[in-house]
Amino acid sequence: MPELVLQARGLAKAFASPAGPLPVLTDVSLEVFAGESVSIRGSSGSGKTTLLQQLGGLDQPDAGEVRILAPGSGLVAPRTSLGRGVGFVFQNYQLMPELTALENVALAARIAGVPALSATAAARALLVQVGLGARLEHLPAKLSGGECQRVAIARALVNRPSVILADEPTGNLDERTGAEIMDLLLGVVADRGAALILVTHSREFAERAGRRFVLTAGVLTPA
Amino acid sequence: MPWFLHLALRQLFPPGKRFPAFATVSILGVGLGVASLLIVQTVMNGFGEEHRLRIRESFGDCQVVGAAPIEQPEALAKALVARPEVASASLYAEGPALARNGDFSGIAQVRGIDPTDPGQPARKYVYGGSFDDLDDGRIVLGAGLARALRVRVGDRIEIWSPAMAERAEKGKAPLPAEFEVCAVIVTGFTEVDNAAALIPLRRFREIWNLGPRAHGLTLRLKEPALAEATAARLAATRPELRFRPWQDIKKDFLAAIRFEKTMLFFLMFIITLVASFSIGSTLFSAVIRRSREVGVLAALGAARWEVVGLFGLQGLLIGALGTLLGFGLTWTILSFRDGILSAINGLFGGGDMVANVYQFSKVPLHYDAADFVIAAAFTLLTTAIAGLVPALWAAGRKPSEAMRDA
Numbered sequence: 144m145p146e147l148v149l150q151a152r153g154l155a156k157a158f159a160s161p162a163g164p165l166p167v168l169t170d171v172s173l174e175v176f177a178g179e180s181v182s183i184r185g186s187s188g189s190g191k192t193t194l195l196q197q198l199g200g201l202d203q204p205d206a207g208e209v210r211i212l213a214p215g216s217g218l219v220a221p222r223t224s225l226g227r228g229v230g231f232v233f234q235n236y237q238l239m240p241e242l243t244a245l246e247n248v249a250l251a252a253r254i255a256g257v258p259a260l261s262a263t264a265a266a267r268a269l270l271v272q273v274g275l276g277a278r279l280e281h282l283p284a285k286l287s288g289g290e291c292q293r294v295a296i297a298r299a300l301v302n303r304p305s306v307i308l309a310d311e312p313t314g315n316l317d318e319r320t321g322a323e324i325m326d327l328l329l330g331v332v333a334d335r336g337a338a339l340i341l342v343t344h345s346r347e348f349a350e351r352a353g354r355r356f357v358l359t360a361g362v363l364t365p366a
Numbered sequence: 367m368p369w370f371l372h373l374a375l376r377q378l379f380p381p382g383k384r385f386p387a388f389a390t391v392s393i394l395g396v397g398l399g400v401a402s403l404l405i406v407q408t409v410m411n412g413f414g415e416e417h418r419l420r421i422r423e424s425f426g427d428c429q430v431v432g433a434a435p436i437e438q439p440e441a442l443a444k445a446l447v448a449r450p451e452v453a454s455a456s457l458y459a460e461g462p463a464l465a466r467n468g469d470f471s472g473i474a475q476v477r478g479i480d481p482t483d484p485g486q487p488a489r490k491y492v493y494g495g496s497f498d499d500l501d502d503g504r505i506v507l508g509a510g511l512a513r514a515l516r517v518r519v520g521d522r523i524e525i526w527s528p529a530m531a532e533r534a535e536k537g538k539a540p541l542p543a544e545f546e547v548c549a550v551i552v553t554g555f556t557e558v559d560n561a562a563a564l565i566p567l568r569r570f571r572e573i574w575n576l577g578p579r580a581h582g583l584t585l586r587l588k589e590p591a592l593a594e595a596t597a598a599r600l601a602a603t604r605p606e607l608r609f610r611p612w613q614d615i616k617k618d619f620l621a622a623i624r625f626e627k628t629m630l631f632f633l634m635f636i637i638t639l640v641a642s643f644s645i646g647s648t649l650f651s652a653v654i655r656r657s658r659e660v661g662v663l664a665a666l667g668a669a670r671w672e673v674v675g676l677f678g679l680q681g682l683l684i685g686a687l688g689t690l691l692g693f694g695l696t697w698t699i700l701s702f703r704d705g706i707l708s709a710i711n712g713l714f715g716g717g718d719m720v721a722n723v724y725q726f727s728k729v730p731l732h733y734d735a736a737d738f739v740i741a742a743a744f745t746l747l748t749t750a751i752a753g754l755v756p757a758l759w760a761a762g763r764k765p766s767e768a769m770r771d772a
Binding site for chain 2: 193196199201202231233235237239240241242243246250251253254255259282298302
């Protein structure tokens, strides 16, 4: 039986608006196991990114709770497992513009407390694995969109998190590059035994996940 | 190196940029603020030191006077020189007199001194003539008094002392004492230059009917800086005499110099403060521009204090580098101070104020380590605060909001 790496129960979130609270998530529950991939599809404004932020601990839900498996600590609140239990891949890559590809990946390990030399070695190995062995010292401005996303994937994986949360990882890429990134993401996540939660509006990419959900009006339902 | 220090350095000095505008302008702003603070302080120190030296040279390190003329001044001098704190003692007598050159006259503060004493301070301020020519028939005049009497070196003047008036009251013919001007001195102290008339003590005693007495002694101390404490110790052994340390002789003047320095420090500190605030506002803009990165750092697991460190360190680094630049600018500008002053005088006119007004051969300066330490501490503190405020704001934001707002 695969290990439970993420458990969300009864998540609810509403944003304030002039017309009163605007519910975005309503009683969302989800369980994700090691090695599996889960896609969450929905139209723009359906609350996909908000859900991902609740799952990853970037925001607090109004109700409900999330637990994530942090290596060595068991299931903990996502806020305390940031960088260790959970890794993020964003639509706009979100790389530090002043750092090289190698430094960007190593930064995530340094923040998690890995010594500089070990962090750099792990970052180098991952960048080679995602096909950027020849671009280690390039700044993000000198990389293509696809290359930047590869760096972002390597950064998300460098601390060996149990869950990768990917928010529209192909949203800024052309179709071919998007497909390559999906291949890479599914491949490396599976290689490392991590779980992947993929938020996308693309039916095609969503179909490639092992389990599929649709978020409509704040309610998560199996696709 | 902690990751946030590495990132702070990279954000301040991004690779591939020859001219990191934000860092360069901020560091330059702090550097100029620190330099103006230190230049003013160092020159004010120089003026203070120069004035203090002149006070000591003009009035001695310590003056010894009594309620009445000192009866056995030579014996007193010998006793005082025997003390370990005292380097030398010279007798003097002084009194007002009328100086006259034909139709021109002026009130002279005549001082009888030992012309053979190589440590006589007036030797350093000779503007024309020779101090060594001073003898019973010659006189050294302050430049202002010489001007008032319209005399130069080699001219003759008459000195009318109060003792001569006493002679006249007794029915005797009051004959003035005649002197040839052998030197003119300029000390920079108007009250001295406009009235000083130096003659040998022996001659003064004759003219003033002083006998073997003297009005006081001028002491040179081995530690002039400790004159106040030394004077107090000496006074305890000779309660009938008054010992005035040099700090007491020109107390108000020295206090005015200190006050000027304090005021200028305050004004220059405001300049540094303004520079720090401009860094604060620029850093704030930078933090807002980097909101998304703050959110990403949180998503990567960065602790709040590390985000504070990232931006706070940028303020501190700007402060530290600006302070170092300020030190360098201070040294460079002060090394070429006279050339710079000449250029300013050449451009705007005004002549050589330093020589004409202050009687200094060059702009005086005195580096004081305390000024540098205080300037560095103030600058680092203000720039750290300037960096810390936006850093705390950034660290306090929700990662989701930070990423959404950018």
